[in-house]
Amino acid sequence: MACISEQHRLSCAVGGIYTVLAIEKFLPILHTGPGCEVNAAGALTIVNGAQTPITYIDTSLPCTDFCEEDIVFGGNERLRKLVDEALKYFKADLAIIVDGCAAEIVGDDIGEVAESFEDADIPTLHASLPGFKGNNLWGHSQILSAIIDQYLQPSSEKIKGLANVFGIVPYYDTFWETTLERLEELLSRLGLTPNIIYGIGKGKAAIDKIPQAEFNLVIGPWLDLDIAKKLENKFGAPYFHYPVLPTGASETSDFIRAIVEYAGLDKANAESYIAAREKRFFHKLQRLSNTLIGGIMYPKRFVINASAGAAVSIARFLIRDAGLIPHRIYIPEDVPEEHQARIEQLIREPVYDTKDIIDYDIKFTDDGGLCESEIKNEDFSLLHVNIFGTTWDELLAKNKGLPYVAISPPSGDYFVVGKTFFGYDGGLEFIRDLQNDSIRKFLGSGAVANVE
Amino acid sequence: MAVNLASTDVPSRERRLGSITGYCGTLKELANDGCKKCLKNRRRDFQTSSNCAHTHCINQLAGLDGTLVVDHAPIGCAGAQICFTSVKSRVPAPPGALEHARVISTGLTESDTIFGGLEKLRETARLAFERHHPREIYIATSCVSAIIGEDIDSVCRELSDELGIPVELAAAEGLKSKIWASGFDAYCHAVSRARLVDPGDKKATINFIGFSNIGRQYVEPIMAKLGLELICLTATATVEDFERASHSVATWGQCGAQSSYLASALEVKCGVKYFQTHLPYGGIGFERFMRDLGGYIGKEELALKIVEDEKAKYAKTIEDAKKTLAGKTGFIALGASFAYEYARLLRELGVNVPHAVAYHYDPKLDNPNENEPVAAYADVVELGLDIDTSVNDGQSLETRQLIKKYKPDFIMTRGHGANCIASSFGVPSYNCEIGLLLMGYRGLAMLATTLADAISNNNLYRKIAKTYDAPYTEYYNGLPTHSFFREEA
Known part of the structure; x- marks a missing residue:
């Protein structure tokens, strides 16, 4: 892990509770500081498509609000009381007790508390989510592991x-x-x-x-x-x-x-x-051809500063179907080293005409600000590029007058209801977003406006 | 306890001011008990997640111009900082004029909790300095750095010598306080130490302390008529703004929660008068504030003339909107100051307030002048304002019971999730403005007209409520209000 990390794209492990919240009527119970949930929410919900969870409102989750006094007196009993009350108040099919940094360091035992609810009406699991051990993706894995290890039973029938x-x-x-x-x-x-x-x-x-x-x-x-x-x-x-x-x-x-x-x-x-779908896809692009081919159109090169998943999906699509070429790729997702070579290969694999001539870097990092620090002073006035990333990158794109599309969290507080870049229509959605931002950034030489 | 800028630390609101997060009763009792120093905090056996003092310190610091925050914390403690800077992409400023807030994490890991993180802190600060060349650096402490007990103050002094810029500690560990406004104090304390200068000649300037300077174009002309230039100690404030503010004649703040510590520091260190008691919201608040300020600078008559002019300018707009609002009931869930400011504002607009939830309550503030009461107490004494009230630190399930009980026509809120609860009952929410935009008769007119519109068509919330299946048991639904408070021995 680098010693400098800014423009945070990830939350701490407590963000794993959002995986619980995505499963209808699965209730997270928090043994964390009063603000750990809100800190996790920022990049995952509020400024990531303005999302609100589906069953439980995330500002209403049971929490010990662990503070100084709990360090002195120990938090286990307060947690036990909280769980006891929470199970009476919330309609839930399953509860998962999670803890954060402070409870972990002082040695509170959420496993023991969870076990004391063995006879409760609903399964009560536990998962440790201290932020000093990992980010929300690690937290997500901890949550799914807890469900598999502590709840699911083998089935004889497939x-x-x-x-x-x-x-x-x-x-x-x-x-x-x-x-x-x-x-x-x-x-x-x-x-x-x-x-x-x-x-x-x-x-x-x-x-x-x-x-x-x-x-x-x-x-x-x-x-x-x-x-x-x-x-x-x-x-x-x-x-x-x-x-x-x-x-x-x-x-x-x-x-x-x-x-x-x-x-x-x-x-x-x-x-x-x-x-049928391929015909429809290219038919819809062909209907844009008056602009798409020779009108005011987005630049050909792209910079990506996004999650590995988004980088792979969007880069491959743009190279294979949209005729674009990579300029630089940053993946500030703290991807474990074992996966990095494979991800790089996935991005480099698609074929295009100048593939052997125009080289570019792919960088894995946990520093969301690395991209900005490296391209801030690059001159794009002659040859424009697109910037695809998170809402952190939106300002960079604006400052450099370059087209931008949000492809990765935190994507901003724009509503994303009904939106995805998945599938045939997802590709069209992406092209629409890109072109619509491009025409806001580039007026073209025919503009009837005084731009001084 | 007055502000002590000689220390790097600032005690929590609970310890310093006797502030509370648990109460139910009436505003009159709350304010009187607070004034008599016999206010007791009520604790809970059940609570929901609240908010973070740490994040409220670093977001304020990082909003300043020319600065950089090193967050000595696990990487996720700065995970929500995008919330406080994302809007910059949409501000109509020329390209290149704005940069995102700079919060750089040391990313404390498990091994740092065992072997210490100070070397990492030094390295992060050096790299951050190299990347951004800020004019100053704040190093924020966190729950983890506090529990492992590191001497960060010494590192600040070392780094300051090494880098040749101020490096100031911000004592911002989240577990220090259940009141997230304690994070504002940590911000105010750190910025006061770093940026306030020794008092010199007084200049014809007045300071406003708040989140944002949005709305300054409406307030500057008012202050100009009094011969005062407005200095905004808000996000985007420069080092020079703070230096100039040290010479101002007076300060007021958006509220007691965010602004009072810095305003008090200005008074203690620089002799700048802090107007704490009368906040300039609504007609009543504006008149009282202008009378105080005008009297202080020897221009009371002029100040009251300005009030009359403003009143006349917006009278018809306000009266028209009041026809829609007359007799309606508005439930309030807001911060320590605004809960009761809005109670007075709604009363001024003819709206009934059956209950106000305040996210905490400060029985006093840091102003060294003990004769200056907090705003809520002043309203109780001067206006006889009294309503049912409770104090909860964003305790949504408590607030939910209250909304259900009072069945208001709308709720007044801002952040912290009460709007989601209200919508599940089919009750519309009004997202409250604060600060310069809300000031005076213009602010009251804006509130009156937008509130009237906000409650003019409730079809959306009515339909959401019909399809929403609330995930709470009959047992919870049958509980009386305020049933989470612990029985005290």
Whole structure:
């Protein structure tokens, strides 16, 4: 980890509670400082698509509000009392007690407290989430691990075609809700029975089905691979890792073919769907051709400063379908080293005409400000670039007069309701966002305005 | 306890002022008990997540011009800082004029909790300085750095010598206080030590302390008529603004929570008069404030003429809006000062206030002059203002019971989630403005007209409430209000 980190894209491990909050009627109970939840919320909800959780309002979560006096007297008994009351007040199917830095350092034992609720009406689990051990992605993994290790039981029955879907971290992925809705729709159309655990109408029933799945689908470059391996060990279900959440025609078609092949689904059905959707996709772009080809149009080069998942999805789409080329790629997601070479390969893989001539860097970091510090003084007045990243990068783009699209958390306080860059339509959505910002930034030489 | 700028530390509001986060009763009792120094805090057996003093210190510091905050904390403690700087992308400033707030984390890890993080702190500060070349650095402490007990003050002095700029400690550990406004004090204390200068000749300037200088264009002409130039000690304030502010004749603040410590420091260190008691909101508040200020600078008659002119300018607008508001009930959930400021404002507009929740209550502030009461007490004494009230630090499930009980026509709030609760009952929320925008008759007119519109079509909330399935048990729903308070021995 570098000694300098700014423009924070991640929250601390306590942000893992948003994974709990994405599962309907799963209640997090916090043994943390009074403000840990709010600090986690900033980059995951409020300024990340202006999201509010689905069952429990995140400002209403039971919390010991751990302060100095608890260090002196110990927090375990206060926590026990809190859990006792919370289980009486909240309608919930499952509760997870989590703690933060202070409780961990002073040695409070949330596992012991959770066990004392063994006879409660609902399962009461525990997960340690101290911020000094990891970020919200680590916290997310801790939460799913707690559910698997402490709650799920092996099932003797596997349901043919049932696939658990992992790889998308709810709330953190700004577009998670719509992405999962569309992914569910697509997988169902292909003949699978996707089991998605996050979002409205899923909840405990979906969680309980996890051990019955025929396989686990992990979609995205690295997140939830640990979970899929854990599930494989515990329940014997294999996992299919597809490392790209597809955006646009080529990527989506590739994904469809891969999942159809893996799961032994109806190829003819898939091919006819692909043909129709690809035709529609390029038809819609062709209808923009008066501007898209020769009008005021976005620059060809792009800088990405985003999560690994977004960087891979957007870079591959732009290179393969939109005719753009990478300029620099930053991935300030603190990606574990073991995954970095594979992610780099995914970005470098797609072919374009000048691939062997124009070189560019891909940097893995936990410093969101690295990108700005390196390109702030670069002169883009002759040859423009696009900047794709988070709302942190929006100001950089504005200051340099460059087009910008939010692709990664925190994406800003703009409403994202109904929005995703997933799939065929997701590619069109991206092109629309890009062009619409470009025409705000570039007037062109025909502008009838005094711009002095 | 008056402000002590010789120390690097600032005790929490609970310890310094006797401030509380648990109370239910009437405003009159609350204010009187506070004044008689016999106010007791009530603790809870059940509570929900509140907010963070640490984050409220670093967001204020990082908002200043030319500065940089090194957050000596796990990386996530600065995770919400985007909330306080994202708007800069939309400010209509020329390209290049604005930069994001600079908060750089040391990223304390598990091994740092065992082996210490001071070397990392030095390295981070050096790299941050190299990257941004700030005019000053603040090093903020955190829960983790406090528990492992590091001597950060010495590192500040070392780094200041090494880098040749002020490096000031901000004692901002979140676990020090349940009152997030204690983080404002940590900000005020650090910035006072770093930026206030020794008093010299008084200049014809007046200081406003608050979050933001938005609305200054409406207030500057008023102050100019009194011969005073406005200095805003808010986000974007420069080192020079603070130096000039040290020579001002007077200071007022947006509220007692955010502004009082810095205003008191200006009075203690620089002899700048702090107007604490009468905040300039609504017609009543504005007149009292202008009378105090005008009297102090020997221009009372002129000040009252300005009040009359402003009153006349907005009278019709306010009267028209009052027709829509007459007899309505508005529930309040706001910070320590604004809960009761808005209670007075709503009364001025003919709205009934069945209950006000204040997120904490300060029985006194840091002003060394003990004869200057807090604003809520002044309203009780001078205006006979009295309402049912409670104090909770953003305790949503307590506030929920109160909204359910009082069934208001609307709620007045700002952040902290009460709006989500209200919407689940089909009750619309009004997002309250504070600071310069709310000042005087213009502020009252803005409030009256936008509030009248806010309650003019409730179809959205009514329909949301119909489909919303509240996740609370019958047992909770049957509890009386304020049932989370612990029985004290």
